[in-house]
Amino acid sequence: MRPENQSGEQTRSFIEQARRAQIVRAAVETIAELGFAKSSFVRIAGRAGISPGLISYHFAGKDELIAQVAADIGAAMNEAIEERAAGARSYLDALRAMIRGLVLFCAEHRTEMYALREIAENAPASGGAAVDRNVSVDQLAGLLREGQEHGEFRAFDPHLMAVTLNAALEAAPRELYSRPETDAGRYAEELAETFALAVRRTGRGRRRHG
Amino acid sequence: MRPENQSGEQTRSFIEQARRAQIVRAAVETIAELGFAKSSFVRIAGRAGISPGLISYHFAGKDELIAQVAADIGAAMNEAIEERAAGARSYLDALRAMIRGLVLFCAEHRTEMYALREIAENAPASGGAAVDRNVSVDQLAGLLREGQEHGEFRAFDPHLMAVTLNAALEAAPRELYSRPETDAGRYAEELAETFALAVRRTGRGRRRHG
DNA sequence: ACCTGAACACCGTTCAAGT
């Protein structure tokens, strides 16, 4: 019988929080070192110095553990992105800043990205990809829609463009890992330019600066 | 001891080819019906009316079986795409035709796409995603580079644009499945327009300060 | 409440044995 909780963190005891954090940390290290396939509960528990059964006690299942690992890393990514987008003077600048922020974050945290990539490659469903993707896509769609309402962007479908942009962003860690020689700064600029051209009002004889 | 072969299909006997095809078919049906997680060798073999050991006899491992399933479906996709791109009068038209072709193919083969998506979500590495992706990316990069050399496209990095486009294309089956109400024709047009704007020469003359 | 570790059901793979 494991502790019940839906999403409230208040219901978790101090020990439980500490154990979960310890297990998540051990999982990240194990995945990064041995790869996802070899990261069994026995190995993760061994690294943490606890019994395998204790992992099942604190997590509903392997899915929840992996989801927590992905969520922790994803939260750091979002923080880095939003930090950069905050100072933007226009929606186009915000879009560019977000794209740059993500690509550069990936370049600066390659080891964490390796664990995340292992999860994405071997258990993306457990990694909360489906859930987090929709959150991310909806956020992007909101930004794009606002940019349209302010007359900065052309009349595309915000949701479909967000899906497309999200896919392009998710490809970044994969690309940076599989081609370590890639210049992250240039990648960031290329990607920012690509979507800037895709979303902006076509300037052919239309408006100039506001 | 299973039959050895590297990639040549000539070395495979008639029976082996038939068995492999039978097993692949059973795997596709099992994955589509029960999902990837429940598609064990025992269940696939049961559907095919054979022994589980026979699967290991004909395939080097589960990875190879899943890779074959993904490859068969992927081949059908590529065929549909290239068929459409063949009649294009320009590189921009070819790009648009490929994008439309893929999105519409996904819309017309949702059940096969379901199995492919199950694989992509649960075992993309086994699904040959890494290998096939590079092939596909290289092909796209080649097309983009040619378009640049013929003066149709602007001066982006062909490889990075191909990675981005490939990511956007791979998001299509996912999106069409998770939102069945999506108008595939409109999705195809939106995506084609997005990348047409991203790759074409900007009409405003040259870019400022390189 | 927290934790252990053996037991359990299941998995992919192997292999002696059949034809």
Next chain:
DNA sequence: ACCTGAACACCGTTCAAGT
């Protein structure tokens, strides 16, 4: 060569038992 099916090593999860 082709195929079977029990045996094997391993997995995530459960649970009686300890504190």
